[in-house]
Amino acid sequence: MNTVVRYVSRKWRIISVGLLIKFAGTIVELLLPWMLSVILDDYVPRKDIHSILLWGGLMVLASAAGLFTNVFANKLSTRISRDITRKLRYDLFAKVMKLSCTQEDSFTASSLISRLTSDTYNVHQMIDRMQRLGVRAPILLLGGIAVTFMLEPVLTLVLVAILPLLALVVFWVSRKGVTLFTRTQKALDILIRRAQESMAGIRVIQALSKTDYEIRQFDSANTEMMRQQRSANLLMNLTNPAMNMFLNVGLTAVIVAGAYRVNAGITQPGIIIAFLSYFTIILNALMMVSRLFVLYSQGTASARRITEVLDAPEEMQIEEHPPLKDEAHIRFDKVSFSYGKVRDNLRDISFSLLPGQTLGIIGPTGSGKSTLISLLLHFYNPDTGSIHIHGQDIRSIPPELLYSMFGVVFQNDFLFAGEIRGNIDFGRGLSSVQIEEAIQTAQAEFIRQREGGLAAQIAPRGMNLSGGQKQRLLIARALAADPDILILDDSSSALDYKTDAQLRRALARNFARTTKIIIAQRVSSIKNADHILVLDQGQEIGYGTHSELMRTCDSYREIAKMQMGEAV
Numbered sequence: 001m002n003t004v005v006r007y008v009s010r011k012w013r014i015i016s017v018g019l020l021i022k023f024a025g026t027i028v029e030l031l032l033p034w035m036l037s038v039i040l041d042d043y044v045p046r047k048d049i050h051s052i053l054l055w056g057g058l059m060v061l062a063s064a065a066g067l068f069t070n071v072f073a074n075k076l077s078t079r080i081s082r083d084i085t086r087k088l089r090y091d092l093f094a095k096v097m098k099l100s101c102t103q104e105d106s107f108t109a110s111s112l113i114s115r116l117t118s119d120t121y122n123v124h125q126m127i128d129r130m131q132r133l134g135v136r137a138p139i140l141l142l143g144g145i146a147v148t149f150m151l152e153p154v155l156t157l158v159l160v161a162i163l164p165l166l167a168l169v170v171f172w173v174s175r176k177g178v179t180l181f182t183r184t185q186k187a188l189d190i191l192i193r194r195a196q197e198s199m200a201g202i203r204v205i206q207a208l209s210k211t212d213y214e215i216r217q218f219d220s221a222n223t224e225m226m227r228q229q230r231s232a233n234l235l236m237n238l239t240n241p242a243m244n245m246f247l248n249v250g251l252t253a254v255i256v257a258g259a260y261r262v263n264a265g266i267t268q269p270g271i272i273i274a275f276l277s278y279f280t281i282i283l284n285a286l287m288m289v290s291r292l293f294v295l296y297s298q299g300t301a302s303a304r305r306i307t308e309v310l311d312a313p314e315e316m317q318i319e320e321h322p323p324l325k326d327e328a329h330i331r332f333d334k335v336s337f338s339y340g341k342v343r344d345n346l347r348d349i350s351f352s353l354l355p356g357q358t359l360g361i362i363g364p365t366g367s368g369k370s371t372l373i374s375l376l377l378h379f380y381n382p383d384t385g386s387i388h389i390h391g392q393d394i395r396s397i398p399p400e401l402l403y404s405m406f407g408v409v410f411q412n413d414f415l416f417a418g419e420i421r422g423n424i425d426f427g428r429g430l431s432s433v434q435i436e437e438a439i440q441t442a443q444a445e446f447i448r449q450r451e452g453g454l455a456a457q458i459a460p461r462g463m464n465l466s467g468g469q470k471q472r473l474l475i476a477r478a479l480a481a482d483p484d485i486l487i488l489d490d491s492s493s494a495l496d497y498k499t500d501a502q503l504r505r506a507l508a509r510n511f512a513r514t515t516k517i518i519i520a521q522r523v524s525s526i527k528n529a530d531h532i533l534v535l536d537q538g539q540e541i542g543y544g545t546h547s548e549l550m551r552t553c554d555s556y557r558e559i560a561k562m563q564m565g566e567a568v
């Protein structure tokens, strides 16, 4: 909540102006029933038409002033809360972009999406309503009680007697509300995750006739969300009737006592009518207060979730490490890593590559190939061992500098909806020559044959491209900025053998100075690499050139023979 207060306090001047206008309008509104009582009790009995018209005119003016100031202050509060939420959402998104992979894994993507969308919306609602009702409701409540006290102290005591009961309801609601709304937001996280996964895998789901299964899964998340919402709404829906009941009991007592006092000549009918108007104002003010507490509970639950992300520590901080004298471009030294710190996903991996050399990595699924790349890109810190680039420990290299060295195609990498040129350039301001050369090396000439060429549109996630076209476009993107290090993670698997061979030749020819790490399932894709690392269950089971491994590594020989027969 402190985070939200910090954002709100930056706008304290304009907020103060809005609240002041609201204050003035509410005071004017509060005077209306009292003016009515003056007309009814002082001027109507005397048939003083002049004063009645004068006071009536004043009442019309006061109503108009109340209406105008209220509308103006409400518009101002909407603008302020919109600006605050925009900044909050911006900072939250910027923070999400800087989270370490471990933090992303622990928050989960779906939860981050709901924090960015529905949680910020809840905070927006809270800030907006607090400005609209935060001044108005207490003034109407306390002011109403004060005026009624001046008009009729005895009847006001009846009203005041029920206030502790109402306070109890409000207190209880706000305490329970935070827990219930936190649970609702968590259920929303799961619902978003389900929807995201189903959308991403819709083709597979349809192809495997798993549509009904997915619908059932979604329905269960949807039902859980509804269940949580129902609990929260039940609490909120109980609030108003409970408060109404207490107030109606009070109102009945006031009417009975009021009638008795008028009959006894202790008070006047105009005062009782004004008193009843104030009673309605107080009742509405209490409803506003209870609504405020509901929004406060919801906003607080959401603000906590937002703060969790904003206050997440910077895990991948730059560390001081003295540089080594090293002729290697990339060096892994006894690197071990585990995602859950239960068992090693990579164990004791060492290798070094000179500038321009190529490392091929091969191994069964889940053997740790992509994990090794994630460590090289410093997405995670190794548990033990170290990784150096040109003798500098990657933990001591600022992220922007580190990432500028790489051209990467991840496994299942994605393309954005938009022009082909934009997808290759990726906001880096590359020249046409760089883009053309990258397309040529990536064997992506199909782009020229498409209508519109580089200006042709790509559908979301590259849905209007074949698997092989997507991969070539992604490779062109990785090559376009002429990187020092190129990483291709299983990114030529959809290419036919001929195109794959042409790609390798073009890479060797045009990017001879670039150090390359190529993860592949096909032996033919890495056969000519300077070094090949064979992984199994996170461990090195072979390292050397193709011909060395054919002699020394049974698994490698087996894979090669299976794929290439006698051609090996």
Ligand SMILES: Nc1ncnc2c1ncn2[C@@H]1O[C@H](COP(=O)(O)OP(=O)(O)OP(=O)(O)O)[C@@H](O)[C@H]1O
Residues within 6 Å of the ligand: 105, 339, 340, 345, 363, 364, 365, 366, 367, 368, 369, 370, 371, 372, 411
């Ligand atoms: N973010 C993660 N959190 C927890 N475990 C993970 C994560 N990513 C990968 N793993 C686990 O780490 C191991 C190695 O995964 P990795 O993706 O590196 O394998 P891989 O060799 O690249 O597999 P493939 O060839 O199928 O892409 C696997 O057991 C996998 O389940």
